[in-house]
Amino acid sequence: IAFMGFYGATGDAQPDALPSVQGTLPHFIQEPEDAYIVKSNPIKLRCRAAPALQIFFKCNGEWVHQNEHFSQEYKDLNTGLKVREVMINVSRQQVEDFHGPEDYWCLCVAWSHLGTSKSRKATVRIAYLRKNFEQDPQGKEVPINGMIVLHCRPPEGVPVAEVEWLKNEELVSSLTDDNIDTRADHNLIINEARLSDSGNYTCLASNIVAKRRSATATVIVFVDGGWDEWSEWTVCSSQCERQRSRECNSPAPRHRGKMCEGNSEATENCTDGLCTQNRKLLHDVKPQSMDGSNDIALYSGLGAGIIAVAILVVAVMLYRKNHSEYGVDVIDSSALTGGNPLLLNSSMQPDLTVGRTYSTPLCFQDSTDKELFDPLPDIKVKVQSSFMVSLGVAERAEFHAKAPAETFPRDLSRDYCSTMDRRKKGLLTLNGPLSAGKEQLRTTGVFGHPGGRLVVPNTGVSLLVPHGAVAENMSWEMYMVINQGEASVQTLEGCEILLGPEVTYGPPGLDLFCPVAMTIAHCAEVDAENWNIQLKRRTQDSKWEEVMSVEEESTSCYCLMDSSSCHLLLDQPGSYALVGEPLTQAAVKRLKLAVFGSMEAGSMSYSLRVYCVDDTPHAFQGVVAAEKTRGGQLLEEPKMLPFRANTFSLQVSIQDVPQFLWSIKPFTTCQEFSFPQVWCSNQQPLHCAFSLERYSPATAQLSCKISVRQVKGHEQILQVYTAVAETEKESVPFFMQTDCTITSQTGPKAFKIPLSIRQRICATFDTANAKGKDWQLLAQKLHLDRNLGYFAKQRSPSAVILSLWEARHQDTADLDSLASALEEIGKIHSKSSPKDQDEPESDFNHIQAGSLCAAGELASEKTEDSAPEYTG
Numbered sequence: 001i002a003f004m005g006f007y008g009a010t011g012d013a014q015p016d017a018l019p020s021v022q023g024t025l026p027h028f029i030q031e032p033e034d035a036y037i038v039k040s041n042p043i044k045l046r047c048r049a050a051p052a053l054q055i056f057f058k059c060n061g062e063w064v065h066q067n068e069h070f071s072q073e074y075k076d077l078n079t080g081l082k083v084r085e086v087m088i089n090v091s092r093q094q095v096e097d098f099h100g101p102e103d104y105w106c107l108c109v110a111w112s113h114l115g116t117s118k119s120r121k122a123t124v125r126i127a128y129l130r131k132n133f134e135q136d137p138q139g140k141e142v143p144i145n146g147m148i149v150l151h152c153r154p155p156e157g158v159p160v161a162e163v164e165w166l167k168n169e170e171l172v173s174s175l176t177d178d179n180i181d182t183r184a185d186h187n188l189i190i191n192e193a194r195l196s197d198s199g200n201y202t203c204l205a206s207n208i209v210a211k212r213r214s215a216t217a218t219v220i221v222f223v224d225g226g227w228d229e230w231s232e233w234t235v236c237s238s239q240c241e242r243q244r245s246r247e248c249n250s251p252a253p254r255h256r257g258k259m260c261e262g263n264s265e266a267t268e269n270c271t272d273g274l275c276t277q278n279r280k281l282l283h284d285v286k287p288q289s290m291d292g293s294n295d296i297a298l299y300s301g302l303g304a305g306i307i308a309v310a311i312l313v314v315a316v317m318l319y320r321k322n323h324s325e326y327g328v329d330v331i332d333s334s335a336l337t338g339g340n341p342l343l344l345n346s347s348m349q350p351d352l353t354v355g356r357t358y359s360t361p362l363c364f365q366d367s368t369d370k371e372l373f374d375p376l377p378d379i380k381v382k383v384q385s386s387f388m389v390s391l392g393v394a395e396r397a398e399f400h401a402k403a404p405a406e407t408f409p410r411d412l413s414r415d416y417c418s419t420m421d422r423r424k425k426g427l428l429t430l431n432g433p434l435s436a437g438k439e440q441l442r443t444t445g446v447f448g449h450p451g452g453r454l455v456v457p458n459t460g461v462s463l464l465v466p467h468g469a470v471a472e473n474m475s476w477e478m479y480m481v482i483n484q485g486e487a488s489v490q491t492l493e494g495c496e497i498l499l500g501p502e503v504t505y506g507p508p509g510l511d512l513f514c515p516v517a518m519t520i521a522h523c524a525e526v527d528a529e530n531w532n533i534q535l536k537r538r539t540q541d542s543k544w545e546e547v548m549s550v551e552e553e554s555t556s557c558y559c560l561m562d563s564s565s566c567h568l569l570l571d572q573p574g575s576y577a578l579v580g581e582p583l584t585q586a587a588v589k590r591l592k593l594a595v596f597g598s599m600e601a602g603s604m605s606y607s608l609r610v611y612c613v614d615d616t617p618h619a620f621q622g623v624v625a626a627e628k629t630r631g632g633q634l635l636e637e638p639k640m641l642p643f644r645a646n647t648f649s650l651q652v653s654i655q656d657v658p659q660f661l662w663s664i665k666p667f668t669t670c671q672e673f674s675f676p677q678v679w680c681s682n683q684q685p686l687h688c689a690f691s692l693e694r695y696s697p698a699t700a701q702l703s704c705k706i707s708v709r710q711v712k713g714h715e716q717i718l719q720v721y722t723a724v725a726e727t728e729k730e731s732v733p734f735f736m737q738t739d740c741t742i743t744s745q746t747g748p749k750a751f752k753i754p755l756s757i758r759q760r761i762c763a764t765f766d767t768a769n770a771k772g773k774d775w776q777l778l779a780q781k782l783h784l785d786r787n788l789g790y791f792a793k794q795r796s797p798s799a800v801i802l803s804l805w806e807a808r809h810q811d812t813a814d815l816d817s818l819a820s821a822l823e824e825i826g827k828i829h830s831k832s833s834p835k836d837q838d839e840p841e842s843d844f845n846h847i848q849a850g851s852l853c854a855a856g857e858l859a860s861e862k863t864e865d866s867a868p869e870y871t872g
Contacts, residue, residue: 024051024112024114025112025114025115025116025117026049026050026051026052026055026110026111026112026116026117027049027050027051027117028047028048028049028108028110028117028119029048029049029050029083030046030047030048030085031047031108031119031120031122032045032046032047032057032106032107032108032119032120032122033045033122034122034123034124034125035090035122035123035124035125036124036125036126036127036158036159036208037090037091037092037095037124037125037126037127038127038208038209039092039209040092041092042089042090042091042092043089043090043124044087044088044089044090045057045087045088045090045106045122045124046085046086046087047085047086047087047108047110047119048083048084048085048086049083049084049108049110049117049119050076050079050081050082050083050084051081051082051112052082052083052084052110052111052112053084053111053112053113054084054110054111055069055071055084055085055086055108055109055110055111056069056086056108056109057069057086057088057106057107057108057109058106058107058108058109059090059104059105059106060098060100060104060105060106064088064106068088068089069086069087069088070086070087070088071084071085071086071087072084072085073085084110086108088106090104090106090124092126095124095125095126096126103123103124103125104123104124104125105121105122105123105124106121106122106124107119107120107121107122125158125159126158127157127158127159127207127208127209128157128158128209129155129156129157129161129205129206129207129209129210129212130155130156130157130212131155131212132155133152133153133154133155133203133205133212133214133215134153134154134155134156135151135152135153136152136203136214136215136217137150137151137152137188137201137202137203137214137215137217138150138151138217139217139218139219139220140217140219140220141219141220141222141256142193142219142220142221142222143193143221143222143223143224143257144193144194144195144221144222144223145192145193146192146193146221147189147190147191147192147193147553147554147555147789148188148189148190148193148197148219148221149187149188149189149190149553149787149788149789150165150187150188150189150201150203150217150219151187151788152165152186152187152188152203152205152214153186154186154203154205154212155205155212157205157207157209158207159207159208160207161205161206161207161212162205162206162207163182163186163203163204163205164182164203164204164206165182165188165201165202165203165204166201166202166203166204167197167199167200167201167202168199168200169202172188179191179192179194184776184788184789184792185774185776185788185792186203187788187789188201188203189789189792193221194221195221195223195254195255197219197221198219198220198221198255199218199219200216200217200218200219201216201217201218201219202214202215202216202217220255220256221255222253222254222255222256222257223251223252223253223254223255223257224253224257224258225248225249225251225252225253225257225258225259225260226248226250226251226260227246227247227248227250227260227262228246228247228248228249228250229246230244230245230246230266231244231245231246232244233270236270236271237270240269240270240271241267241268241269241270242267242268242270243265243266243267244265244266245264245265245266246264246265247264248260248264441456441459441481441482441484441618442456442479442480442481442482443455443456443457443479443480443743443744444477444478444479444480444743444744445477445478445479445743445744445746446475446476446477446478446746447465447469447470447475447476447478447746448470448474448475448476448746449467449468449470449471449472449473449474450467450746450747450748451464451465451466451467451468451469451470451746451747451750451751452464452465452744452745452746452747452750453465453744453745453750453751453810454478454479454480454505454743454744455742455743455744455745456480456482456618456743457742457743458617458618458621459482459501459521459616459617459618459621460500460519460520460521460564460565460616460617460618461480461482461501461503461518461519461520461521461618462480462518462519462807462810463478463480463505463516463517463518463519464516464517464518464519464750464803464806464807464810465478465512465516466514466515466516466517466799466800466803466806467751467755467758468513468514468799469512469513469514469515469516470512470513471511471513476507476510477507478505478506478507478510479505479506479507480503480504480505481503481504481505482501482502482503482618483501483502483503483504483575484501495581495582496579496580496581497579497580497581497589497679497680497682498577498578498579498580498682499522499523499524499533499566499578499579499580499589499614500520500521500522500523500566500577500578500614500616500618501520501521501577501616501618501619502538502575502576502577503518503520503575503576503577504573504574504575504576505518505570505573505574505576506573506574507573508573508574510573512571513795514571514794514795514796514799514800514803515557515558515569515570515571515794515800515803516569516570516571516803517567517568517569517570517803517804517806517807518567518568518570518576518807519565519566519567519568519807519810520565520566520568520576520578521564521565521566521616521617521618522561522564522565522566522578522616523589523590523591523614523615523616523619524580524587524588524589524590525587525588525589525590525642526561526562526563527586527587527588528551529583529584529586530582530583530584530586530587530588530645531580531581531582531583531587532549532551532580532581532583533549533550533551533561533578533579533580533581534546534547534548534549534550534578534579534580534581535547535548535549535550535557535559535566535568535576535577535578535579536576536577536578536579537572537574537575537576537577538574538575538576538577544577544579547576550566553786553787553789553790554787554789554790555789555790555793556790557569557570557571557572557790558787558790558791558800558804559787560784560804560808562808564615565808566578567804567807567808569790569800569803569804582645584645585644585645585646585647586644586645587644587645588642588643588644588645589614589615589642589643589645589679590614590615590640590641590642590643591612591613591614591615591640591641591642591643591678592611592612592613592614592615592616592619592620592638592639592640592641593610593611593612593638593639593640593641593708593716593718594610594611594613594620594623594634594636594638594639594718595608595609595610595611595634595635595636595706595718595720596608596609596611596623596627596630596632596633596634596635597609597632597633597635597702597720597722597724598630598631598632598633599724599725604693604694604695604697605691605692605693606662606691606692606693606694606702606724607689607690607691607692608635608654608689608690608691608692608704608706608720609627609632609687609688609689610652610687610688610689610690610706610708610718611623611685611686611687612641612650612652612673612678612681612685612686612687612708613681613684613685613686614681614682615640619684619685620638622684622685623685623687626685633722635718635720635721635722636718636719636720639716639718640716641708641710641714641715641716642713642714643678643679643710643713643714644710644713644714645679646710646712646713647675648675648710648711648712648713649672649673649674649675649678649710649711650672650673650675650677650678650708650709650710650711651670651671651672651673651707651708651709651710651711652670652671652672652673652688652706652707652708653669653670653671653706653707654669654670654690654704654705654706654707655669655704655705655706655707656703656704656705657692657704658702658703658704660695661694661695661696661699662692662693662694662695662699662702662704663692663693663694663695664690664691664692664693665691668690668691669690671688671690673686673688694724699724700723700724700725701721701722701723701724702720702721702722702724703720703721703722704720705717705718705719705720706718706720751806752806752809752810752815753802753805753806753815753818758799758802761778761798761802761822762796762798762799762802764798765777765778765797765798766796766797766798766799775791775797775798775801776788776791777825778798778801778821778825779791779797779801781821781822781824781825782801782805782818782821784801784804784805805818
């Protein structure tokens, strides 16, 4: 048989014809296998077929020259057929020089009398393993029985590196320890930490090229100390005292665990408070001596009391004489409280010996009483600082006596926290919530298998119920409530503050197949170095329990902090709140500033009210509700002010009032909120008022500036320019949202990602494949690649990841970002010239992942080859 035109125009020799064998198509006994080139060593590709007159290799669509083939022929003793074997070498240079749309590939074509057969394609890739890990494990300190998650992302490599974990240079594996899971995305998960789990952990990555070691992460499993029971009381001593002790050994603190709080020894009087005389117990003393001593004590006490009263009378008279220029001597409590005697303790008397002068009006929170907006008469009062602090309107004299420390310890300093606690109590005594007596903000909806979304309008609070969360042929009436009572404020501890509203979702017996996604707006400038932010849940006895810290790993829920919102994945109904504890003075919470105005009916006075509230939609909605009842007009677009935890107060002043058109009472141009008033406002609006009076009814315009600044902090200017006549008002809109009345959506219209696309993504990424395109990579590309242990526990990790993406992008509907992420995942490695033999640079070439905005189809890679034509 003559093979015509085998090499076309090259003029190379044609393959020799072999004697005829059995008349069948060639059958491949051995096909070429995928191979990796290590360093500069060429690889060999082999083919064996029978019956075969000739076998040639074809690489990347081009025939390999005959001279590069090494062939041999032998007879199969079992079948009697002639078997032909062919081999070629592929060098590193050949692979590097190839720049095609896919990997370098080769296949075999075998001929017999009846035709040709093609083998499978074998890919040839340059193997490498980069030196640097994409993510090294980080050391941790965890309590005993807590969860440990060590992250490891190995260096980029071909083939993909396998990961093993070493503890103190010994191999650890889930195969030998049920408490350890090493299967989830190369991470090491220890479900319940034991003391023996303390040690140095190293992530070991390896492939056929090399082995790489990560940085070593030190894990310390600590045990906080606990008291034993108290010992028995000792016998009563001659000093009428007895002692008992206890030890901090149940358990003893280990591995940097906390020591027990409290005293190890206790002493108490053992005679019910009765004293001793001459080191004898009281019942041993004769009655005569006892009576005599009592008489002496009685007369001594009466004499001292008379002297003290005389000194006090003289001091008061001297004080009144020396301070008569102040106009008044004692502040009138009814004037301070707007006529409400319940807000002050009538038995509290000011100390007229120590204090400082206040000449500014007082600012109050309770908007339900109109008198509180009016500035006080122009008086100067010198009263005890602690008295003003109890009102929540001024700071203690010693508060700024010494420079505050730059940083606080983990639980802040005792003085700082105790001061905060005292001031919280003062605020709660005087200032009830703005929305007291109002109904709770509540929204409900009925949800079935298609899922949907609940929204509390204009509050930054929403709930996403994913598709499939509710069983088929089932439906639940779900609700979401923003709690507006005082309980949230009163039950927080230490320096903790609410960063957003307290939200409840239910019903309590809710049974879902996957977690819901709740979004709560917050007012913190998120920074792990300056804030300890926790998610807390209210227990049945109205106490708060920690669910998780947003910086730690948890498999019970997921918390994603954005700049202004927190997105939570929750599977348990209940009341939740985001709570923050400042760790340093650089911690910042955002304030929203707004100025409202209204003309007082039948008068020449115009009132400006300045609000300073937490920068959340819910807090501002409280302001809007109060101003609507008052008939107020928003005079300037609200602005944001960063408020630092530096213990300094907030000053509000009015500037540039036209002098010949408007007048303002003296000493009322600057007003002040103490630091704890602002810091501990807990979503309740703070505000103060400026009362201006026009000289002439013809004055129809008011222009001025409102300066709001934190001492040693930031400043913001509100520009006021308004018509004061009723007919000329043009209000600034309160809310800019167009869908502020929509409270619930059900079915497909509630989601940005079409259901068919969602199902296709889940089917693609829930199952790992050889190229590592699984849900972990999806989470990484969507910037959700922390706390992966939570996703690993879900039935469909991809579905939960997409629910979190939906919650995060509910306002922007940014499908392009999702499409871009899928395109990135669809890229595969191509070849380029290496920088060195161990670590070649990789180009990326597209495999079309599909367009979400168009058809939403994931296109599969197509590779088709056509056989050459031979004539014989």
